[in-house]
Amino acid sequence: MRRSVKIATAGVALFGLIALAGCTTDPSVAPPTTEESEAPAETSEWFDQALFDKQFAERDVTPQGPADEPYLQHINAEMVDTSGFASAGAKKACFANASISNPWRQTGWITMNQQLKVLQEAGAISEMETRDAQDSDDTQIADIDYFIAEGNCDVFLISPNSTAAMTPAVERACATGKPVVVFDRGVNTDCQVTFIHPIGGFAWGIDTAEFLIDNLKEGDKVVALRILPGVDVLEHRWAGAKKLFDEAGIEAVDYFTGADPAEIKSIISDELAKGDVQGIWMDAGDGAVAAIEAFEDAGADYPVMTGEDEMSFLRKWKDTGLTGLAPVYSNFQWRTPLLAAQMIFAGQEVPKEWVLPQKPITKDELDDYLAANEGMPDGHYAKFGGENLPGYPEVWQKRQIP
Template sequence: MRRSIQSKVTVVAAAALLALTACTTDPSIENPPAAETEGGEAATTPAEEWFDQEAFDEQSEQRSASFIGDPEQPWLQYLEGEMTDTSEFASEGAKKVCFANASISNPWRQTGWITMNQQLEVLQEQGVISQMETRDAQDDDNTQIADIDYFIAEGDCDAFIISPNSTAAMTPAVERACETGKPVIVFDRGVDTDCATTFIHPIGGFAWGIDTAEFLVDNLEEGDKVVALRILPGVDVLEQRWAAAEKIFQENGIEATDYFTGADPTEIKKIISDELATGDVQGVWMDAGDGAVAAIEAFEDAGKDYPVMTGEDEMSFLRKWEETGLTGLAPVYSNFQWRTPLLAVERIFAGEEVPKEWVLPQTPIPEEERADFLASNEGMPDGHYAKFGGTDLPGYPEVWQERQIP
């Protein structure tokens, strides 16, 4: 028997959080001020408005697809598909890269930014890249549009790298960059144009939602209660994660109640505590790992059995998961993708083909692999991401341990 999904949300002021795809409660990591919250219920955008059956099916298949390239270098792997001929860009000498970044306002982006700069160091030493001029939009669409237009007007960029703050707003600016005739590399989030030389990203939000919801369904019974903790509305990859999970919960008779938390650990604890006060909660689903420890602590405070839970490959969750022995899964939005744009620049100016859509592996960490990732990331701060993919880069491990953010 199917059960309809209830939807209760805590309204969150999202403006300061629009770039979040992952974050942390680690006090050693700098974060923007927490969003203010208001109590009470409010209607959310129905998940079905974000659901795309074709994308759902495609990403579901891609989870088990064979990737081209060395599995020891997943940041260079890709799925078979259309390739871009870059022979027109082939030239010798070091190139200047101009990077328009959405932000480094959360630890997922900070971890990637550190890795990207260590990769840059390698390519500079090899004479591939002369410099990378970077402008940080601090999570603001208008600022990033101005940043891209600045680079275009400056006229001395050999290649553009763009990590969009949002999809629709950034599309015209990306198209203007394409019109310069220089290679354009978009990564992390997409835009509504295919003019870029390559678009680099992990499989996607639907794959995350499928991995996590199927794990919970496999470990729960029909009629069990799941609390879904979502950081904020309106970000496509996050909405897609929930749209996929909600569909699977509905089809398997799981009662799921979703809340927006603003990634606030205090709010997360309150939500879980309130739910436990009204009945048992058998599962916790998260669209990002931040606050996972707070959610687990709420069960401990209430003296309740640990839930079946999905978090993320953030170290704080992996450590708490090991400590408690709960039944868990760490989904991944591959942080190593921050290396790939610079390596794409190397290939493009060598005149080598690159994938038109460069889809990277996105593989969750199951319990049997947790110990290995904990060991390989020993000494890293809680806000670090286990699959950062930088162990072969200069500065490892100290640069990441000390969070040396350029």
């Protein structure tokens, strides 16, 4: 049954974690079969030199905004005038969400709803009516059209299920004259007031590849574990990393895994049977523990490895002492759309493209993030950015999802 929730009156319930990718992915793309996993698609069609260069540079830009509020920071922003939307009184937000079908999205959804409570108490947002598309383009299109037809939305918040399919529906929302805020994944239009996202997939690929290259030598072998094909942010992660591996003379072989721990272990075991594997690269951290366990099962030395800021990887990284890096796709972005709506109705300028910081967790920071997130479940994301919200830490520890 699909979910349609008026958050202003909805209760909370315990929602079990599922073993899917802990990142922003397009679940409408079916997981590959074992045969497909042995023959990944070429990365050249996904490589964009201009976007690679843009994100390469943005990693070193000092963000503008409050130092202790990364969800309000922005990089190289072109600010837009929102005075035409200025209006007094609490506003109704209508949120068309792609899904909460993986731990990354669940963590963000919890944070978003705690941010909502703050804005309700401040009299900025009256309620947030949410429709969950459960990973379906058709459902999300219907959701957006429902909100338009309902006619009771003051602002549209949209986290698209996929890019091209959602573009016409987003444009229809824009045509109402109400402000539209798009976040996480993009669409092929700029009609929205602001598009909110971390730096991007190429930045992830650059950070991770540079780390592996710095800790390996020419001729070493890296096994790349990829969760799904055809998802732009994931394909960009690999396309960026592969470019740098090739230039550095690192032998890199990639497999699609569907984030299946058994498949991950099988791939690693087969590669270890062929010879030494010095590095593991992942486009999402889910399944990282299974990859490490495959080395343990084989009695092999731990690899140099990149995972993600999901707690399961951070804890295994600490326990094993391996050489690791945790890239992030900043989960705190789930706070920003509601805060953007507040700013828009106050007539404050907002970035047209709101690029949020995206900084990996390094070895020197590992203990601090483990301590700060003690008691959080394995599916929690360390850089969730909700420490100053009501309900912290219990709501996130109990995975109380509206």
